[in-house]
């Protein structure tokens with residue numbers, strides 16, 4: 001007899017830990033199916049006819065209050081299900097609060113909120129704590145409940161917060177109905193003893209109740225799927241577009257020229273010509289390893305898109321077309337673009353053979369979250385998607401000094417020969433005339449910079465507002481940011497390198513702040529210089545793709561006397577910093593689980609890494625797609641699943657805070673401007689199926705309106721652009737995570753430290769107060 005798998009309905013109150021809870025459920029109740037709905041998706045009367053299809057309901061955590069209708073949605077109605085439809089329910093955090101307040105408990109604010117902090121949980125040792133010993137559990141809450149005396153709800157566990165909050169209710173059950181709930185987060189990566197153990201007990205008690213009440217489970221049917229969707233993990237791949245052309249091969253030549261400096265290579269392939277596009281993804285320090293230089297031709301395809309548009313601009317072979325997206329969104333349009341360009345046969349030793357290089361804005365991510373965008377000024381607005389398709393490239397492996405010259409173009413031997421010849425002869429010259437010439441400092445001619453910092457008092461008052469949201473339970477962490485503008489007058493009038501101002505600045509940036517995820521992207525009208533330390537997402541190519549995310553949370557300035565030991569004490573040894581990092585680790589686990597299924601591991605937790613100007617606290621989360629995703633083999637081969645992870649995980653959690661959606665809404669109201677390119681991601685999607693995307697921080701951007709028309713008519717405006725001189729304006733974004741433990745002065749200083757790492761390029765120093 002084939003037995004139906006157990007199905008659970010998981011109610012998501014727009015939290016960023018929901019898929020972690022789904023995963024905990026699957027680990028505790030093997031082979032069960034989890035159908036996830038939002039708390040405002042269906043009404044109780046719509047659910048009731050289907051309740052017999054489910055073995056239980058899990059009520060997830062969430063922002064806000066169980067007493068606010070928009071925050072709690074359908075959850076509050078569940079506790080009133082009539083006896084004939086009763087079903088076992090397990091609530092987490094907001095779920096517990098709702099169960100308690102609907103049965104007469106008082107809802108209060110904690111005096112000292114607990115976000116991302118581990119507490120020892122004391123329990124009764126019975127019921128859902130039967131045979132459970134020590135519980136150390138992570139808490140994410142600002143609110144708590146005080147149970148009504150002699151009511152229907154019984155306390156099963158509590159935390160002894162002593163002087164801070166006294167004893168706080170940590171687990172409850174209904175005395176007669178099959179309802180249980182915990183206030184802590186059983187699904188958090190740092191919870192020990194109260195996760196699987198408690199879920200197993202819930203499942204044991206739920207089955208006992210079902211047996212003793214003769215509850216029968218109905219077999220699943222297609223009508224139920226149409227209402228509740230496919231279960232998680234959803235083992236179906238993202239929609240596939242038909243392959244339209246035959247795969248081509250990449251031709252590669254490998255050289256070893258240890259004396260050739262990366263920037264010299266860039267200059268051979270177009271970096272100096274400010275009027276034409278150029279891209280460099282630069283591993284300017286460890287743990288970065290490969291640097292990728294695009295060798296563009298006037299016909300290299302350029303793709304731009306702005307949020308809200310129904311068209312995408314494609315500039316190919318010198319002519320621009322404005323293509324209607326039709327039934328596609330920009331994500332599926334790009335996936336289909338890449339699907340036609342699958343390539344095989346590149347070197348297995350390098351991650352990039354050719355493909356899309358560019359950036360995706362913060363607003364593009366917000367659009368996918370369905371959060372309203374800020375009204376944008378259309379003048380000087382950077383595109384939200386800005387890519388070039390790289391057919392010819394040079395990849396430098398900084399570990400071996402091997403240089404890979406490669407082309408996707410058929411019969412491109414002549415270019416390959418010329419490129420190799422150029423590299424060899426340049427390397428020869430560099431050997432002859434001493435070592436390579438280091439980037440010229442641009443300091444001398446940059447004195448006339450005017451730096452407009454964010455207003456200090458305003459920034460600090462926003463920290464206070466952010467903290468009020470945290471105390472109210474609307475968010476657990478908010479990454480607040482602000483923009484700084486740097487105006488430089490008439491640099492084009494300078495005698496040196498009139499055509500390569502931004503490139504010279506980039507060379508200075510990689511000198512003063514070498515970073516593993518550095519980049520120089522000249523994709524008119526945008527020029528971006530980056531010294532980012534943070535990988536967002538990398539995905540390796542098939543057959544065994546690994547998805548890796550490396551969130552950073554926790555920053556201190558490097559300085560005299562700040563040794564590794566001191567940095568470790570201040571970061572890894574600090575409750576505040578570890579909590580900040582943990583919240584993002586849990587959020588990222590959720591994002592990754594949501595797309596690839598169960599296999600998500602925290603490979604590194606809160607390690608201190610050293611960068612040029614700061615020490616950072618870094619975690620590493622990795623995942624592999626579920627084996628059952630067999631039908632997606634072909635999908636994996638071109639990296640479409642990695643692209644899907646990217647689509648569903650933007651904006652980066654480290655730049656929003658948690659839970660993501662509510663935090664973004666709060667930040668939209670708190671910050672002045674659109675974030676634009678800052679807080680988005682940049683990187684590549686390789687034709688071989690891999691990808692690597694960095695968080696766009698420690699970066700600056702310039703909008704070049706001389707080139708506005710160049711997007712569409714590449715190259716034709718060159719002369720005009722070159723001959724005109726104008727003021728140059730750069731924008732730098734910087735910020736930091738605000739938690740309930742944040743101090744406004746320290747957060748301002750931290751923002752300035754991050755800003756400073758880029759500001760130095762302009763010979764400018766941020767004044768301490770303004």
Ligand SMILES: C=C(O[C@@H]1C=C(C(=O)O)C=C[C@H]1O)C(=O)O
Pocket residue numbers: 479481534552553554555654655695697698733734735736737754
């Ligand atoms: C917001 C920035 O950085 C983010 C915030 C960090 C923090 O709060 O410690 C660290 C790295 C980034 O995720 C920035 O650099 O502007």
Ligand SMILES: NC(=O)CC[C@H](N)C(=O)O
Pocket residue numbers: 060061062063064065092093094095140141142143144472473474
């Ligand atoms: N994690 C949660 O579910 C939090 C519940 C509620 N918003 C609080 O802060 O207390």
